[in-house]
Amino acid sequence: MKKVAVGMSGGVDSSVAALLLKEQGYEVIGITLKLSSIQACEDIQVCCSPQDVKDAKKVASYLGIQHFTIDWEKDFKDKVIDYFINDLKEGKTPNPCSICNREIKTGRLYKYVKAVLGIDYLATGHYINTVEIEGQKLIKRGIDKNKDQSYFMALVEKEVINGLIFPLGNLTKEKTREIAGKYKLPVSKKKDSFEICFTAGKTPAEYIQETKSFELEEGDIYHISGKKLGKHKGIAYYTIGQRRGLGIRWNEPLYVLDKIPEKNILIVGENKELLTDFVETINFNFHLPIEKWQGNLKVQGRYRQKPVDVEDFSYKDGVLKVKFKQPQIKFASGQILAVYKDDILLGGGIIK
Template sequence: MKKVAVAMSGGVDSSVSALLLKEKGYDVIGVTLKMTSVACDTDIQVCCSPEDVKDAKRVATYLGIEHYILDWEEIFKKKVIEYFVREYKKGKTPNPCAVCNREVKTGLLAKYVRDILGVDYLATGHYLGIDSIYGHKVIKRGKDKNKDQSYFMALLEKESLNYLLFPLENMTKEDTRKIAEDFNIPVAKKSESFEICFTAGKTPGEYLQETGLLKNKTGDIVLKDGTKVGIHKGLSNYTIGQRRGLGIAWKEPLYVIDKNPEKNILVVGKKEELFTDYVDTEELNLFVPEDILEKLDISVQGRYRQKPVNIQKIEKKEKGYRFYFKSPQQKFASGQVLAIYSDDKLLGGGIIL
C-alpha cells in the first residue's frame, strides 16, 4: 500500500484530496505547515493562518488520519518574506507564491515527507495533473481552468514531479465542494483564500510600510524625456502597466512603463509605450531538456491568469534568455515569473528581467 502525505491547508480542496486518496485505499497522513503566528480577520481569506492549522487538524481527526503540524515559520520567513522584501527594494514585482511552491510548501515539503516521514508521495489540492512530453514529466493544467494554478509551479525542481499527486486533476471546484458537503467535511462551506498569505489582506506596499520592512520614499513621476508630472508614494506601490492610482492630471491616460530604484523614479508614458517585441528572463528552470523547446509550439504567461502569449523564437543570451513574441505585447513586470507552456502543459519557467 502506497503511503501519501497530503498537504492540508485547512481548506476544502486539500481536505477533499485527503478524502479521495483514503477512499482509493492509500495510507494517508495529513501534514500542515505553520508559517505565521499572526491571526487574520476571518473576513480576510488568506491561507496559512493559525485558524487554518486548526481547521486542518479538525478535518484530519474527522477523516481518522494521522496529522502532523510542522512549524516552518522561520523557513518561510527566510525563503519567502525576505526574498519578497529584497526584490521590492530592487524595484521589482516579485512572485512570492511561485517561490514558496519551490522553496517551502511543495518542493521542500515533498523532500521532507519522503526523507523524514517515509512516504511515497506528497498530494496537494491544486487543480493540476502530471503528464509527459518526449518521456519527461511535466505539469498539466487541470479540468477546471478557472482554478488553474500551474503558473505558480513554474519554478519547481524537476525532481519534485516524481513525487507529487494531484487528486483534483479531473474535477471542478463545484465537484469538490459537493463531495465535501456530501461527506460532511467540517470545512465544506469555507470560503476560498485569494490574497498573498502573509500580508493579511494588505497590498504589498501597505504591508511593507506598516511592518517597517521597507520604508517607502516619495519621489518623482516622470515621462521618458524626464518631464516631471507628479510625485509617487513609494515604488513598492506600483507595477508595470498600472494606470489607476497614479494621481496624475494629464491630457491623456498614462501608465507605469518603468521603475528606477537607484534614482527613486517612476516612469510613465502612453499606452503604446508599454508594448514590446520580447521579454528577457534569468536562467530557466525546465522540466524538459532545453533542445525540446525547439520542437514545440511555445507560449508564455507573465502573470497569473494572463492569456498565454505565443512565442516566435527563443534566443540564448549572455545572461538568461530572450523570448520573441509573435506580435507585440504589453511589458511584463520585472521580478515576476515567466511560465512556459506547450498547449496546456507547463514546461517550467524563469524570473523576468
C-alpha cells in the same frame, strides 16, 4: 498499499484531496505547515495560520488519518517574506506564491516527506494535472481554467514533480465544494485564503507600510520625454503597465513604463511605449530540456494572464530570451515567466 503525504492547509481543497486519496485506497498521512502566527477570522483568511492547523487536525481526525504539524514559520519568513520585501525594495513585482511552492509548500515539503518519513508521494490541493512525456512527468493545466494553478509550479524542480499527485486536477472548484458538503467535511463552508496569504488581503505597499519593512518615500514622476509631472507615494505602490492611481494630468492616458529605485523615480508614458516584442528571464528552471521544445509555444507572465504566442526563443549564459509573435505590454520584472506547449508546462524563470 501506497503511502501518500497530503499537504493539508486546513482549507477545502487540500481536505478534499485527502478524502479522495483515502477513497482510492491510499494510506494517507496529513501534514500541515505552520507558517504564520496571524490569528485568522471571518474577514481575514491567512494560509497556514494557527486556526488552519486546528482545522486540518479536525479534518484528519474526521477522515481517520494520521496528522503531523511542522513549524516552518522562520523558514517561510527567510525564504518567502524576505524575498518579497527585497524585491519590492528593488522596484520589482515579486511572485511569492511561486517562490513558496519551490522553497516551502511543495518542493521542500516533498523532499522532507521522502527523506524523513520515507514516503515517495506528496499530494496537494492544487488544481493541476500531470502528464508523462519521454519518461518525464510534467505539469499540465487543470481542467478548471478559472482555478488552474500550474503557473505557480514553474520554479519547482523537475525531480520533485515526479513525486507529486494532484487529486483535484480533473475537478472544478464547484465540484470540490460539492464533494466537501456531501461528505460533511468540517471545513466544507470555509472561505478561500487570499492569493498572497501573509499580507491578509492588503496590497504589497500597504503591507510594507504596516510592517515598516522599509521606508516608502515620495519621489518624482517623469514622462519618458524627460518632463517632470508630479510626485509618487513610494515605488512599491506601482507596477509596470499601471494606469490608475498616478495622480497626474496629461493630454492622453499614461502608464508606468519603468521604476528606477536607486533614484526613487517613476517613468510614465503612453500605451505605445509599453509595447515590446521580447522578454528575458534569469535562473530558468527546465521541466523539459530546451532541445525537446517544439511546436507552438506560449508564455504567461503573470497568473491569469492570457497566454502569449511565441515566435522564437534562445538560451545563453543562463538567460532565456523569448520573442513574441505580436508586440505585448512589457512584463513586470520579478514576475515569473511560465512556458507552455499547449497545456503542458515546460518550465519557468524570473523575468529580468
